Amino acid sequence: MLTGFSSPARTLLYVIGQIAGSAVGALALKIVVAESVAEKYGLGGCYLKNTIYADGVVQEVGIEPGPGLLAEFVFTLVVLFIAFSIALDPKQFQVTGPILAPFMIGAVVALMSFMSGGLMAVNGGYTGAGLNPARCFGPAVAMGGSLWDGHWVFWAGPFLSALAIGVIYHAIPPHHVELYRSRADIFTQIGNMIKGKSTASE
Structure with missing residues (x-):
């Protein structure tokens, strides 16, 4: 929304869908796993x-x-920056394509998870950066207790990261927001690539 890629209404629906899905998924998981396992993890x-x-x-x-909060902000900012730089920038997408871009973003998410989780070896009870508030919200709803302690950190960090990305892509030249307004080109390119492969296979 802050970069012009999504409307406020669409963003709100997306957030509601994410947190609702997280809560339902966590409650379902709580039902099917042993209570001792749920409590332990x-x-x-x-x-x-x-x-x-x-x-x-x-x-x-x-x-x-x-x-x-600092860890959540930094690690989430890296993920968002890579996502916007590689996949959501139409010019870069022409280079990375519909296969390499998601792979690179997934690799960065995994790397940030492992790096932030490495802090757990030093600090014991810390589980690492959530990178997505919805991932933390569902288990907190299902299990409660200490999962709510400091829960605001896992919301504030990504929110501040999103603000930072908005500033980067609006205020710092080149102004990438103009590129995002042609974002439909990304999906057109994907469609053309798929059609091209289908035609070639026939």
């Missing part, structure tokens, strides 16, 4: 801190909201 939810039992002593380990 929090259905894949997002923690800043968690409680562990070591040598009969209860310890709370993890990171504070400040460092967590």
